[in-house]
Amino acid sequence: MKKTTFFVLLIFVFATVASGQSRKERKAMFNSQFNYEVQTLGVGQDGTKLFKIWGYGKKAHDAMFEAKRNAVAAVIFKGLPPGNGAAKTPPIMSVDAYEQNKKFFDEFFKAGGKYLNFVNSTTDGMPGGSDRIKMKKGYKVGLSVSANYDGLRKYLEDQGVAKRMDAGF
Numbered sequence: 001m002k003k004t005t006f007f008v009l010l011i012f013v014f015a016t017v018a019s020g021q022s023r024k025e026r027k028a029m030f031n032s033q034f035n036y037e038v039q040t041l042g043v044g045q046d047g048t049k050l051f052k053i054w055g056y057g058k059k060a061h062d063a064m065f066e067a068k069r070n071a072v073a074a075v076i077f078k079g080l081p082p083g084n085g086a087a088k089t090p091p092i093m094s095v096d097a098y099e100q101n102k103k104f105f106d107e108f109f110k111a112g113g114k115y116l117n118f119v120n121s122t123t124d125g126m127p128g129g130s131d132r133i134k135m136k137k138g139y140k141v142g143l144s145v146s147a148n149y150d151g152l153r154k155y156l157e158d159q160g161v162a163k164r165m166d167a168g169f
Contacts, residue, residue, distance in 0.1 A: 036053060036054070036070045036073070036074045036078060037053065037054040037142075038051055038052070038053055038074050038078070038080060038081060039051060039052040039053075039081075039083065040080055040081055040082060040083035040084055040086045041083075041084055041144060042084040042085055042086055043084075043085055043086045044146055044147075045146075046150075047148060047149055047150030047151065048146050048147060048148055048149060048150075049075065049080055049086075049089055049146070049147045049149045050086075050122070050144070050145075050146050051071070051074075051080055051144075051145060051147070052142055052143065052144050052145070053067050053068075053070050053071040053074060053142070053143055053145055054067060054070070054140060054141065054142045054143075055067030055068070055069070055070050055140075055141055055143070056135075056138060056139070056140050056141075057138050057139055057141070058137065058138040058139075059138065059139065060126055060132055060139040060141055061126070062138075062139075063138065063139045063140060063141035064121075064126070064127075064141050064143060065111070067141055067142070067143040067145070068115070068116065068119050068121065068143065068145065069109055069115060071119045071143070071145045071147055072109075072115040072118055072119050072147065072152065073109070073115075075089070075091070075092065075118075075147050075149055075152060076091060076092045076093055076152070076156070077091050077092075077093060077094070077095050077097070077098060078091050078095075079091035089149065092149075092152065092153050092156060092162055093156070093161070093162050097161070097162070101161050104159065104161055114155075117148075117151075117155075118147060118148045118151055118152040118155070119145050119146070119147050119148070120145065120146045120147075120148075121143050121144070121145055122143075122144040122145060122146055126141075127141055127142060127143060130142075131143070153165075
């Protein structure tokens with residue numbers, strides 16, 4: 001009886017420790033700057049990608065700008081999932097490229113930065129309904145955007161940040 005109680009207690013301790021570690025890992029994953037909510041809406045015109053992206057902010061207006069920033073960052077570092085007739089879009093660069101070119105990307109993504117040249121909101125004005133959600137600490141806003149994928153890739157190649165497609169390995 002004592003052995004059984006000891007083993008049950010031992011298993012309980014291991015399960016508690018293991019779940020505590022996985023909770024930290026999950027929290028780190030969800031707080032990552034490369035974690036975006038993206039939904040492909042369809043096939044855009046030549047060289048563009050049409051998708052829905054979400055942003056968070058204390059004010060709805062701030063969340064809109066974060067969503068635009070997230071849209072460009074998702075195209076660069078994460079790619080876009082398949083859906084609604086569109087194939088999966090690979091990322092332009094790996095996530096490691098951010099650290100290697102941190103100074104460039106900090107300037108590129110600053111408020112009013114060059115990233116705004118490569119994303120167009122297809123939503124006129126402030127989104128409403130299910131695309132604007134009031135939360136405890138602010139707003140969650142979903143934008144339907146069109147990203148100039150080909151123009152963004154060319155710009156990053158011209159700046160020497162991304163490798164050219166014809167550069168080989």
